[in-house]
Amino acid sequence: MEAPTLASTLLTACLRIIKLCLVVGTGILAAQTTRSVWDGVYTSAQAERGATLYANNCASCHGSALGGGESAPPLTGGEFSSNWNSLTVGDLFERIRTTMPADRPGKLTREQDADVLAYMFSVSEFPPGKAELEHQTEALKQIRIEAKP
Amino acid sequence: MYQRTLLLLLCVTASIFCQQPSTKNGEWPYYTADLKGTKYSPADQINAGNFNQLEVAWRFKTDNFGTHPEYKLEGTPVMVKGVLYTTAGTRRSVVALDAKTGEVIWAYSLREGNRAAIAPRQLSGRGVSYWTDGKGDDRVVFVTTGYRLVVLNAHTGQPISSFGKNGIVDLKEGMVTGTGQQIDLETGEAGLHATPLVVKDVVIVGSSFKEGMTVVTHNNTKGNVRAFDVRSGKLLWTFNTIPRPGEFGNDTWENGSWATNGNTGVWTQMTVDEDLGLVYLPVETPTSDFYGGQRPGNNLFAESLVCVDLKTGKRKWHFQVVHHPIWDYDLSSAPILADINVGGKAIKAVALPSKEAFLYVFDRVTGEPVWPIEERAVPQSDVPGEKTSPTQPFPTKPPAYGRQYVKVPDDLIDFTPELRAQAKDNVARYKTGPMFLPPIVGDNNLIGALTLGTASGGTNWPGAGYDPETHIVYAQANQSALFPISMRTPPEGFSDIRYVMGRNGTEFRVSEGPGFGSAADAPQQPRVAPVKPAPAKPATAPAASVGALTVQGLSILKPPYGVISAINLDRGDLQWQVPYGETPDVVRNSAALRGLNIGNTGQAGSVGLVVTKTLVILGDSQITTTPQHPRGAMLRAYDKATGREVGAVLMPAPQSGSPMTYVVDGKQYIVVAVSGGAYSGEYIAYSLPSNN
Numbered sequence: 043m044e045a046p047t048l049a050s051t052l053l054t055a056c057l058r059i060i061k062l063c064l065v066v067g068t069g070i071l072a073a074q075t076t077r078s079v080w081d082g083v084y085t086s087a088q089a090e091r092g093a094t095l096y097a098n099n100c101a102s103c104h105g106s107a108l109g110g111g112e113s114a115p116p117l118t119g120g121e122f123s124s125n126w127n128s129l130t131v132g133d134l135f136e137r138i139r140t141t142m143p144a145d146r147p148g149k150l151t152r153e154q155d156a157d158v159l160a161y162m163f164s165v166s167e168f169p170p171g172k173a174e175l176e177h178q179t180e181a182l183k184q185i186r187i188e189a190k191p
Numbered sequence: 192m193y194q195r196t197l198l199l200l201l202c203v204t205a206s207i208f209c210q211q212p213s214t215k216n217g218e219w220p221y222y223t224a225d226l227k228g229t230k231y232s233p234a235d236q237i238n239a240g241n242f243n244q245l246e247v248a249w250r251f252k253t254d255n256f257g258t259h260p261e262y263k264l265e266g267t268p269v270m271v272k273g274v275l276y277t278t279a280g281t282r283r284s285v286v287a288l289d290a291k292t293g294e295v296i297w298a299y300s301l302r303e304g305n306r307a308a309i310a311p312r313q314l315s316g317r318g319v320s321y322w323t324d325g326k327g328d329d330r331v332v333f334v335t336t337g338y339r340l341v342v343l344n345a346h347t348g349q350p351i352s353s354f355g356k357n358g359i360v361d362l363k364e365g366m367v368t369g370t371g372q373q374i375d376l377e378t379g380e381a382g383l384h385a386t387p388l389v390v391k392d393v394v395i396v397g398s399s400f401k402e403g404m405t406v407v408t409h410n411n412t413k414g415n416v417r418a419f420d421v422r423s424g425k426l427l428w429t430f431n432t433i434p435r436p437g438e439f440g441n442d443t444w445e446n447g448s449w450a451t452n453g454n455t456g457v458w459t460q461m462t463v464d465e466d467l468g469l470v471y472l473p474v475e476t477p478t479s480d481f482y483g484g485q486r487p488g489n490n491l492f493a494e495s496l497v498c499v500d501l502k503t504g505k506r507k508w509h510f511q512v513v514h515h516p517i518w519d520y521d522l523s524s525a526p527i528l529a530d531i532n533v534g535g536k537a538i539k540a541v542a543l544p545s546k547e548a549f550l551y552v553f554d555r556v557t558g559e560p561v562w563p564i565e566e567r568a569v570p571q572s573d574v575p576g577e578k579t580s581p582t583q584p585f586p587t588k589p590p591a592y593g594r595q596y597v598k599v600p601d602d603l604i605d606f607t608p609e610l611r612a613q614a615k616d617n618v619a620r621y622k623t624g625p626m627f628l629p630p631i632v633g634d635n636n637l638i639g640a641l642t643l644g645t646a647s648g649g650t651n652w653p654g655a656g657y658d659p660e661t662h663i664v665y666a667q668a669n670q671s672a673l674f675p676i677s678m679r680t681p682p683e684g685f686s687d688i689r690y691v692m693g694r695n696g697t698e699f700r701v702s703e704g705p706g707f708g709s710a711a712d713a714p715q716q717p718r719v720a721p722v723k724p725a726p727a728k729p730a731t732a733p734a735a736s737v738g739a740l741t742v743q744g745l746s747i748l749k750p751p752y753g754v755i756s757a758i759n760l761d762r763g764d765l766q767w768q769v770p771y772g773e774t775p776d777v778v779r780n781s782a783a784l785r786g787l788n789i790g791n792t793g794q795a796g797s798v799g800l801v802v803t804k805t806l807v808i809l810g811d812s813q814i815t816t817t818p819q820h821p822r823g824a825m826l827r828a829y830d831k832a833t834g835r836e837v838g839a840v841l842m843p844a845p846q847s848g849s850p851m852t853y854v855v856d857g858k859q860y861i862v863v864a865v866s867g868g869a870y871s872g873e874y875i876a877y878s879l880p881s882n883n
Contacts, residue, residue, distance in 0.1 A: 097698075097700075101700050102700055102701045102702060102703045103702075103703045105702075106697070106698075106700055109740070111702060111703065114703075115867070115868075119741055119744065119777070120741070120744060120745070120746070120775050120776075120777035120778070120813075121795070121813065123744075123776065123777050124775055124776060124777065124813040124814045124815065124868075125813075125814060125867060125868025125869070126868055126869065127776060127814075127816070127822075128816060128822055129868075129869055133869045134869070137262075137868075137869055140259060140260075141259055141260065141262065141709075143708070144708040144709045145708030145709075146708075147259055189776060189777060189780055190780060190782065
């Protein structure tokens with residue numbers, strides 16, 4: 043049996059470090075994908091900003107109370123839940139970002155879209171938290187939409 | 192010699208007959224299957240025994256037929272000679288697809304710029320129509336977002352240059368306001384997303400306008416129905432749905448108000464009796480949907496079924512189902528032509544499904560109701576200036592096939608005493624009452640008149656179906672479409688109408704309608720809103736909690752939220768009625784209902800259906816996830832005789848267009864448009880596995 047060389051020792055150490063990184067990284071990822079809208083994913087201040095944006099850009103079709111119009115769907119309640127339950131906040135964010143407001147898609151910035159989402163979540167009584175809702179789609183795709191915790 | 196001539200004649204007749212598109216050939220040549228509005232196909236390969244084996248034959252995504260995807264795809268293709276024709280995308284392109292594979296044969300679109308972006312009816316619409324001379328001149332007819340009538344060569348997708356100007360007739364020409372002022376061809380308000388009615392060599396088109404909740408003027412564009420020659424595009428006749436001086440019904444617009452009001456179009460599908468030469472027009476509400484103080488009188492032909500002569504457009508008869516309309520009870524569905532037998536008497540009838548969930552049935556030759564329709568006293572309005580009709584028509588048969596108003600407390604949720612108590616508290620914030628409860632001037636104390644089945648109840652634009660062999664109408668009805676109506680004065684300078692939708696004591700908001708602002712050429716300018724809205728209040732106390740129409744996330748109403756009915760037209764009664772779809776997740780998973788057996792509540796929503804030899808086929812309007820199926824909406828088959836569900840197949844999104852069926856090379860297909868939520872528009876074709 044040959045004694046381990048310096049090179050092989052270093053290689054083994056590197057592999058262990060990589061393995062550890064993978065385990066930790068996977069753990070972090072797993073923790074991220076288990077977040078849901080019930081985990082305090084926005085702040086009250088952000089929802090307040092979103093309320094104003096909603097009133098000026100969304101309410102004419104979706105209604106002041108988010109109950110929907112004759113054609114625009116409700117943004118809270120059973121039908122909203124039916125459409126989005128078990129999808130991610132990222133899916134909803136992309137839907138808003140690429141198609142809303144209907145008369146001027148892309149008018150709002152990513153940050154403003156996230157604020158509107160925060161307001162919608164507050165109306166649906168998802169609890170606020172300490173950190174603002176992010177505005178990067180991939181990050182938002184780690185947050186599930188669930189009807190109930 | 193005589194025999195040979197007769198034989199030749201028979202051969203020629205048979206040859207011509209064979210070239211006429213028909214459901215008998217396995218085709219689906221009209222939006223409603225045939226000119227009679229039945230949505231019936233005799234195809235029977237797909238049946239109760241094999242429906243569960245259906246699989247996706249092909250799918251056609253519409254995302255790239257416009258600048259952005261469409262999430263409200265409502266088209267129903269027609270299928271003739273192995274080719275499907277339909278509309279797609281925010282550009283409202285027309286596509287021809289191979290009916291067996293979904294492969295694109297050709298596509299056509301017209302870039303209309305701002306004219307489309309400001310159109311009152313946007314997105315891809317309901318589809319196209321088909322015309323043939325039986326000798327190879329085959330045409331596809333449709334109306335663009337910007338209200339142009341276009342006729343295309345069905346083989347190439349190119350405009351027929353001899354029709355109109357290079358294949359196009361500008362339908363805004365001839366549309367007027369006031370006493371006859373031509374609207375601006377670019378910015379004037381008029382559109383249509385129904386398919387044109389093509390019969391013989393005639394194309395008949397209606398007209399539609401923006402939603403009437405917060406209108407900027409009562410003197411809007413006037414609706415009409417027009418007929419054009421399918422070969423040349425020449426205008427053949429116009430029927431004024433708001434009669435002019437000297438025309439029948441003009442006096443029902445008191446104080447000369449015909450001259451200062453508009454709308455009253457025909458935005459849904461029309462039907463025609465080709466043999467009798469009679470066309471049936473379902474007319475909508477005048478300006479505005481909820482306030483008629485500036486148009487006293489019954490306002491013919493608003494919310495009337497009107498029968499006109501196919502050749503001349505002259506009125507033969509009419510029946511107004513709502514006098515002086517102020518509930519948005521637009522006649523929403525294609526009238527169904529039915530040859531029935533009542534008490535031993537053969538009657539050529541026309542049956543009209545409705546938002547009211549009444550099926551109005553008339554002798555289609557004379558206009559006489561088949562069963563008496565009684566004028567009954569109804570509540571009267573106290574909105575200043577409004578003069579409601581003292582009575583409204585109530586059919587005595589068939590019975591209503593859906594809920595028509597909120598009966599308190601009987602119609603309120605009763606899963607638990609606590610839920611009912613909460614519902615009663617919430618409803619106390621509204622005025623309630625029987626059908627035809629008029630709008631009120633609402634405020635923060637009394638929120639509005641709580642109506643049901645008005646704007647979007649009963650049977651809406653997808654319409655109903657009919658089996659011509661058994662004389663049974665099949666209709667889906669939304670019976671949980673609560674619609675609070677409150678009126679308020681508009682802000683200074685916003686409108687010349689005295690009342691618009693809204694509540695006193697709250698911030699005024701403009702309400703927009705279906706798909707508004709969603710055309711391929713958006714962005715656009717919003718409607719004039721001279722009052723700068725104040726910043727909204729923070730979200731700490733959601734407005735939804737005040738007088739909410741839900742309790743603990745559940746509808747304040749009892750289920751079933753939607754129903755499917757079979758209505759026997761020989762007897763005028765309900766043969767069966769079952770919940771539509773299955774219990775929504777929000778109900779099934781409700782913490783408030785844990786441990787309770789609540790059964791099938793059905794679903795809200797309005798969807799169309801197909802009637803085949805043995806089945807009624809329609810899809811869910813909501814996505815569910817159950818132990819029986821993964822996340823999705825189900826396309827379901829119901830036994831025509833009993834209403835029992837006999838099969839279901841998964842769709843990735845809710846049904847958003849009315850389905851159709853056809854047979855090509857011995858194989859039956861069902862095509863349905865799906866979309867909604869995160870899922871953009873897609874046509875999906877289902878068929879049985881090849882080894883079946």
